[in-house]
Amino acid sequence: MLCLFNGFASEVFAPAFPLIGRRKSAGPRLLKAFAALRRILLAISVLFTIYWVLRLLGASWGAAHSVVATAELSIYLVGELLAAMFLWIAFTGRGYCYYCPLGTVLAGIARLAGQKIVTDRTRCIRCGACNEACALSIDVQRHAEKAIPVVDTRCVGCGHCVDACPTRTLCYSTAFIDRRRRVRGR
Numbered sequence: 001m002l003c004l005f006n007g008f009a010s011e012v013f014a015p016a017f018p019l020i021g022r023r024k025s026a027g028p029r030l031l032k033a034f035a036a037l038r039r040i041l042l043a044i045s046v047l048f049t050i051y052w053v054l055r056l057l058g059a060s061w062g063a064a065h066s067v068v069a070t071a072e073l074s075i076y077l078v079g080e081l082l083a084a085m086f087l088w089i090a091f092t093g094r095g096y097c098y099y100c101p102l103g104t105v106l107a108g109i110a111r112l113a114g115q116k117i118v119t120d121r122t123r124c125i126r127c128g129a130c131n132e133a134c135a136l137s138i139d140v141q142r143h144a145e146k147a148i149p150v151v152d153t154r155c156v157g158c159g160h161c162v163d164a165c166p167t168r169t170l171c172y173s174t175a176f177i178d179r180r181r182r183v184r185g186r
């Protein structure tokens, strides 16, 4: 899956961001706050979507229309676009992915598709390169040490942890890829 908004942009501009120091990992409290913000923005986006679908179907709320349109534009420009740009520069190249409502939907689809990062405890040398590479502050190393796959709603499937691992401990997979590997293994 390719997110054309922050995903594509962050990959293209990765060498330039962040400009202020090293990329920072988010602590548990910040992650909790982002998770709550994610749910709130998703709920707001769903309400806006329902509103516009009803409008297209002919429903009319008179003057309320301009209020809704202004509110939506403000949330998009200030709450999302400006915040996303700030997080790009100051926090991490994928800061917006922490609370993006579209990302939440894509994460749900990824979960349905069985997306995961497969780990192999026998190969892990605990170097921490995977955690360093993950812009979404996922503790990939802990998963590798416990030999459990990374299945996380924050994971955007960028594969940077896989590329960063010097011992090829990690491997990107989905239910479809798993099936193909099983068929080929026969």
Ligand code: SF4
Residues within 6 Å of the ligand: 117, 133, 134, 135, 136, 138, 140, 150, 154, 155, 156, 157, 158, 159, 160, 161, 162
């Ligand atoms: S693929 Fe790896 S680096 Fe990318 S978000 Fe998922 S865990 Fe983090």
Ligand code: SF4
Residues within 6 Å of the ligand: 123, 124, 125, 126, 127, 128, 129, 130, 131, 140, 141, 144, 164, 165, 166, 167, 168, 169, 170
């Ligand atoms: S990068 Fe690979 S070897 Fe290093 S801690 Fe992560 S999984 Fe283990």
